[in-house]
Amino acid sequence: MEAWKVNIISVWLGCFFTGLAMSQILPFLPLYVEQLGVHSHEALSIWSGLVFSATFLISSVVSPLWGSLADRKGRKLMLLRASLGMAVVIALQGFAQNVYQLFLLRALMGLTSGYIPNAMALVASQVPRDKSGWALGTLSTGQVAGVIVGPLLGGFMADHLGLRTVFLVTALLMFVSFLITLFLIKEKVVTVTKANMLKGRAVFETLPYPTLIFSLFITTMMIQLTNSSISPILTLFIKDLAGNNGNLAFISGAIAAVPGVSALIAAPRLGQLGDRIGTGRILMTAMIGSILLFCIMAFVQTPLQLGILRFLLGFADGALMPAVQTLLVKYSSERVTGRIFGYNQSFMYMGNVVGPLIGSSVSAVLGFRWVFVFTALMVFINTMQLWSGLHKVSPPDKS
Incomplete structure (x- = not known):
């Protein structure tokens, strides 16, 4: 099988696990915040919003930095960083003892962002141009499938095994994504040296x-x-x-x-x-x-x-x-x-x-x-x- 086809299959699995991981946690964050000791309606609403938004706020700031590094070092490295980083940080969230720790870990999780966009960029740069629309469309179904399955699996685990178990199983899934990326994805890296890296407006x-x-x-x-x-x-x-x-x-x-x-x-x-x-x-x-x-x-x-x-x-x-x-x-x-x-x-x-x-x-x-x-x-x-x-x-x- 051609390398770019193997990459699509491998990255699809990685995007599926990433979509699954995110979607099986987010619906239950308010319940976890409450379990960590926040009970009043006003405080619960505020803290739920904060722990939800913290990841996205940090991600929006650091994403261009990761994009620059991807141009210099390759996109596979960014996929490894994101998948392993999410595995570690999500596992730590399962051991949080109070809402302040959870908030900090959710903010830290923003630094691990970028698996799916870098997966898209890697596939887009490897596949034949006349198949790029089909390839990216197919790849997007991985995340969508994960988002559909995630809440069902997360809800089942939350009801029968407890909320903390959801975090630990999610971390395990992200580690599987890391292993798939490490051993199956091949990248023809066309790197840009730091000296030749364009700046800002350029x-x-x-x-x-x-x-x-x-x-x-x-x-x-x-x-x-x-x-x-x-x-x-x-x-x-x-x-x-x-x-x-x-x-x-x-x-x-x-x-x-x-x-x-x-x-x-x-x-x-x-x-x-x-x-x-x-x-x-x-x-x-x-x-x-x-x-x-x-x-x-x-x-x-x-x-x-x-x-x-x-x-x-x-x-x-x-x-x-x-x-x-x-x-x-x-x-x-x-x-x-x-x-x-x-x-x-x-x-x-x-x-x-x-x-x-x-x-x-x-x-x-x-x-x-x-x-x-x-x-x-x-x-x-x-x-x-x-x-x-x-x-x-x-x-x-x-x-």
């Missing part, structure tokens, strides 16, 4: 379309922002639609997870289609579809209607991030790819931090339904900005 001066690259950064932030803006109000909105339904937790979990199922189906197929007709066209179509679906969600009357619309939204989600990353690879050189992906990851984490704040604020002031309207408006503005950037690309095929 990175963007090497790009043929710097405005497009920045628009893609904003799009990455918006993808995360729009998804996470819905998260804080989704269960409450479903409760408002369903009334006093005894299966509220199950219904909410199903509706929260269903976009992942359709994204899993769509991502490799849309990536392959993008290779044929142009990645830019796939990206714009997915964004327009997202706008329409968010608008319609504002008018749903039943949880079933919301679930169907979120399932359809998953098809757009399956196209968005792989398409952005494919275009980033296409319009940046090997010399700066690591830093471009590092900057892109910073914008992704900023979306994770800002999204829940926007969703909660709009909901508090205007109500649940306006969150969907406001989200659609933000995607529309981003779509216009991205269209302007793609319109300047030659040829106008925008692939």
